[in-house]
Amino acid sequence: MSADVSAESVRLVEEHRFLNRPVRVAGTLHWDILSLYQGLLDGLRKAGPAESVGIDAWAIDYGLLDRDGALIGNPVHYRDGRTEKITERIDPYEVTGLQFLRFNTVNQLACDRLDRAETMLLIPDLLGYWLTGERWAERTNASTTGLYDVTKRDWAWELIARLGLPSRIFPEISDGGVAALRADVAAEIGYTTSLAQVGSHDTASAVVGVPATGDRFAYISCGTWSLVGVELPAPVLTEESRLANFTNEAGIDGTTRYLRNVMGLWILQECLRVWDDPPLEPLLAAAAEARTDAVIDPDDPSFLPPGDMPARIADYCARTGQTAPEDRAQAVRCILQSLALAYQRAVADAVRLSGRPVEVVHLVGGGSRNALLCQLTADATGLPVVAGPVEAAALGNALVQARARGVVGDLADMRDLVRRSESLRTYEPRGQ
Known part of the structure; x- marks a missing residue:
């Protein structure tokens, strides 16, 4: 979507629509994240030049990066059955304030292999990383993970330690940040611009x-x-x-x-x-x-x-x-x-x-x-x-x-x- 915003009005134009089709591989339901990223690039090319770009997407799901910044496998879809056996919360409500859903990020991470993981990026942050090279955790989406302290407004570090999750995978929580696009991305879409942090959880933007x-x-x-x-x-x-x-x-x-x-x-x-x-x-x-x-x-x-x-x-x-x-x-x-x-x-x-x-x-x-x-x-x-x-x-x-x-x-x-x-x-x- 492109938007023309003035003090008098805001006007949206749909520039490019593309499929979001999950793929089941060897019994596991994945997001086809590379296809989504290509759709994003195609849309930026058609919509440009844009003064800035903001990404919002769904919550909870994430990609894991290794020490070289490469993605370790396609992100798993929250509708996959790997968390079906989780029936009790492992994140205290008085800390995270989060509704219990068996597919919350905290429960997915409990089912994941993290030995090779250096960084966890939620879906909009992962796409933003590929655009800019910057690794961050936008606040509105971080708060949906079951690993965010709603009172301290930071990662729930004591909970993370108690669950045995590696602290290294959690990037700095940020809001209001701006980062320039990578040179190769700018060359691919035909112009240079900046990525601005918005409410990257789509509901935060919708509200x-x-x-x-x-x-x-x-x-x-x-x-x-x-x-x-x-x-x-x-x-x-x-x-x-x-x-x-x-x-x-x-x-x-x-x-x-x-x-x-x-x-x-x-x-x-x-x-x-x-x-x-x-x-x-x-x-x-x-x-x-x-x-x-x-x-x-x-x-x-x-x-x-x-x-x-x-x-x-x-x-x-x-x-x-x-x-x-x-x-x-x-x-x-x-x-x-x-x-x-x-x-x-x-x-x-x-x-x-x-x-x-x-x-x-x-x-x-x-x-x-x-x-x-x-x-x-x-x-x-x-x-x-x-x-x-x-x-x-x-x-x-x-x-x-x-x-x-x-x-x-x-x-x-x-x-x-x-x-x-x-x-x-x-x-x-x-x-x-």
Whole structure:
């Protein structure tokens, strides 16, 4: 994506789209990281010349470098089964403030061979290293690892030592850094520019792009995953928060993204794949008219791996004594109403645990285009849902870069610019 940012507006243009297709090799699911890097270079070439570049991507997964700076194997995908046997947390909540997910970085590292590793770089930092030669750990993504101390705002060194992880692999935590592109990279894309640190966890960038006024809002960053929560000035590390499985992740400008990870549109995406990718809009129209009482728990472990999702929904309904959806329209309705109810629970818990009142829900990301999901979410929460922008992460990424160049001001200014630049739609809750 390229962005043209001024004091009056921000405009995005999609310059290049490329596949992100995981590959299973000898039973292990990997990211095809070299293909992704080539797609990044192709996109930079098409978008250039750019005054600066910022990278955001998913959290948790990482690449390991040896002492010569070479990658030791393709990064393993978090949906791989290597952490399936991990059922109890090994990172104390009062230190990391992180929601327990069996595929968190701390758990993946416990399953990895680290004897040859000199440096661990999370995915956006790995791509940035190949562009610039600089090794760093951008703060918002470092905070998702289960190895970050949310109070000290540094790596949790005592925990790292207790787990027997080599301290050498953890690069300096950084935010706001800038590095020039390597000469060979500049020659390949046809111009020289700098890489600016943004919220490299895509949700951190997406929260910057939430077009909120004031602080009484909840956000749902909805794509393959849904991140549901509120923005706070400090973490919530209570036992109640731990039991509710809420996470405290670093946001831009010292904020805390207090949220719960909820499975997102992954379940629907896998159903569409199994159904040979039928057009979505007619299915959504049919689902809006369909009726089913079936409700699933989107976070049930059976829905995490790739596979026959319609069959898993039917199996879940059988296990829980429900009548399974009878056709595709009912299946889609079941998925979306289940997500809306999961969002309602997460928003209510965030308000209860943080003490932060919420008057509106902002739903950003790809899910904001799904009118049925937005309306069901408004109905479930009893709050207005403001849908959009779709490309919140790209907007937040671009705005943080623009601020570094003095074009825009603080978070409130950036969000005001998003409101003035984007077409938003509000869904009011319907009486039940």
